[in-house]
Amino acid sequence: MSSRILLFGGTFDPPHNGHMELLRGAQAVVRPDLVVVEPAGIPPHKHASATPAGIRLALCQCFLEIGDHVFLDDTEILRGGKSYTLDTLNEMHRRFPNAEFYFSMGSDMLLSFRRWHGYQELLQKMTLVVHSRRDEDIAPLHAFAQSLEQEGGRVLFAPARIVEISSTQIRAKVERGESVIGLVPECVERMICRYGLYRPVGKEE
Numbered sequence: 098m099s100s101r102i103l104l105f106g107g108t109f110d111p112p113h114n115g116h117m118e119l120l121r122g123a124q125a126v127v128r129p130d131l132v133v134v135e136p137a138g139i140p141p142h143k144h145a146s147a148t149p150a151g152i153r154l155a156l157c158q159c160f161l162e163i164g165d166h167v168f169l170d171d172t173e174i175l176r177g178g179k180s181y182t183l184d185t186l187n188e189m190h191r192r193f194p195n196a197e198f199y200f201s202m203g204s205d206m207l208l209s210f211r212r213w214h215g216y217q218e219l220l221q222k223m224t225l226v227v228h229s230r231r232d233e234d235i236a237p238l239h240a241f242a243q244s245l246e247q248e249g250g251r252v253l254f255a256p257a258r259i260v261e262i263s264s265t266q267i268r269a270k271v272e273r274g275e276s277v278i279g280l281v282p283e284c285v286e287r288m289i290c291r292y293g294l295y296r297p298v299g300k301e302e
Contacts, residue, residue, distance in 0.1 A: 099196055101197050103200075112160065113262055120163060133168050134160045152294070183214055190222065198223040201255070207252070208237070210245065220250035225253070226253045227253070228255050
């Protein structure tokens with residue numbers, strides 16, 4: 098019997114409680130044997146993060162609190178260059194040749210999926226697990242998912258409590274000296290304080 102592996106990727110600069118809820122929602126649908134949390138090296142769809150990859154990897158330790166089946170992987174960071182999901186997925190297939198792969202993504206990512214590198218190959222090699230941020234997204238999302246399924250893909254929708262916060266907003270709050278308690282996992286909040294992350298250069302406590 099093949100194992101189910103859920104891939105949960107992102108820049109995670111920093112990871113926040115919204116990420117935690119999305120992962121829990123994806124787990125509820127997939128019921129994976131293993132979760133692979135994959136911090137991106139250089140995301141192809143975003144500007145490169147100014148935070149060193151090693152620090153982002155350390156921040157992602159918060160996901161390990163979800164369960165002992167969660168594994169933190171540095172494949173994309175070590176690879177260097179732009180982090181294409183197809184390259185990572187092919188590597189995972191080599192490591193786990195008998196596994197069934199699922200990939201967690203937000204609704205905005207689904208609607209841009211046809212612009213992803215090798216998207217048709219991705220459709221054949223993994224099941225997409227999608228989270229909708231707003232009720233009004235549901236109809237267009239399902240229509241788009243149906244069009245991908247006509248190309249041979251498979252799309253699942255995952256319920257999750259939506260936390261209206263982004264990593265960009267977290268960084269801005271820290272830069273302004275505002276508290277992020279309750280918006281990020283406790284271990285992330287401690288690391289932000291301990292290492293002075295996201296503060297203006299030269300500013301000290």
